[in-house]
Amino acid sequence: MLYRTIPKTGDRLSILGFGCMRLPEKSGKIDEERAIRQIRHAIDSGVNYFDTAPAYHFGKSEQILGRALLDGYREKVRIATKLPHWEVRTASDMDRILSRQLVTLQTDHIDYYLLHSLGKESWEKLAKLGVLEFLDHAKREGKIVNAGFSFHGTLAAFKEIVDAYDWQFCQIQYNFLDENNQAGTEGLRYAAGKNLAVIIMEPLRGGNLAGPVPDEVQKIWDEAPEKRSAAEWGLLWVWDHPEVTVVLSGMNDEAHIDDNIRVAGSALPQSLTPDDLARIGRVKETYRRLMKVGCTGCGYCMPCPFGVDIPGCFSLYNAHHLFPKDRSAKFHYFGRHGGLIGDVSYAGLCRQCGKCAKACPQHLPIPQLMKDVKSDMEGGMLLVVPVLKGGLWCMNKAAKVRALFSGGEVP
DSSP: OOEEEOTTTOOEEESEEEETTSOOEETTEEOHHHHHHHHHHHHHTTOOEEEOOTTGGGGHHHHHHHHHTTTTTGGGOEEEEEEEGGGOSSHHHHHHHHHHHHHHTTOSOEEEEEEEEEOHHHHHHHHHTTHHHHHHHHHHTTSEEEEEEEEOSOHHHHHHHHTTSOOSEEEEEOOTTOSSSTTHHHHHHHHHHTTOEEEEEOTTTTTTTTSSOOHHHHHHHHTSSSOOOHHHHHHHHHHTOTTOOEEEEOOOSHHHHHHHHHHTTTOOTTOSOHHHHHHHHHHHHHHHHHSSSOOOOOOTTOSOTTOOOHHHHHHHHHHHHHSTTOOHHHHHHHHHHSSSSSOOOOGGGOOOOOHHHHHOTTOOOHHHHHHHHHHHHOTTHHHHHHHHHHHHHHHHHHHHHHHHHTTTOOO
């Protein structure tokens, strides 16, 4: 296993991180015995960074990770978990949520604590509620060690957040199809230039870049002199960037875990050859050609005067059509753009002003395409999102009640 260093602290993290958002399931629930076995095997193989959140597996991910790290495993790893901004109504909610997480994870401190899924509006809300003071206080008390944030928003908002606090790290979505989406390559370099460690999520776009891939893409991979899986090509491309510290993989299959660990043993930065990079470039262009909308994510269309995240909507719209077997694109669309856990920025907000189309270097008819995105992606959204928000609200209230009757601790 290779390791990279946190610039501000000197902490050494395995370049492969274990994402606990997609733990193995059986009969609709986490297969606890198998998940714990997988987590401990990864630790024994050198993985020392484990990422979870209260939202993962409807609150069960933190519980399972906490149990997996008993019997001496806690001392071998760094735990990363997150503050869900959608649960925060008052400043006191932040302390309550963190206290609950410490109990759930069966630890006295969180090594890497993130503000979860920030965008411009959610960041401004937390800032007004005193989240930076909360982080300072939690650090002084030893409840968290390093403060960071995960991000799904515009590049401008990302830079604003990076500059707002003395963060130790951040977490962004990044893969060879998302060089210009959200924070993108420019955001990666901007954060690294400020000496932040950068944790990468979705290096394979939720597994879609790993396979089965389109036949035209697979043909390009098969022509390479050195035989690698699509997943290996995708991971190596991310690790090739020296600005990247850790790449998270939502591993839930023993063979995939071992394969990722094998690749992470030799993935040095800037080790891909010019031929390798050219091959990946051909794959990227093939995906672009197969996409429903030829958006490159350049962001010239932004900001939208009505709040639409145009590149973000196109990205998930393309994913929905490019990977039809993956049903998660609409869920992510509801979450990121419908206001469930991100800022409201869905295509239906478009008022056909045409400003975006005039600015688009690709000359895309964006207002018309926004109608297509709305038609395909937003069916039921205005009903489903309030229902899901209500569910999150009920979970939040239930946690408060449990804390009240357990003397401040949540089982």
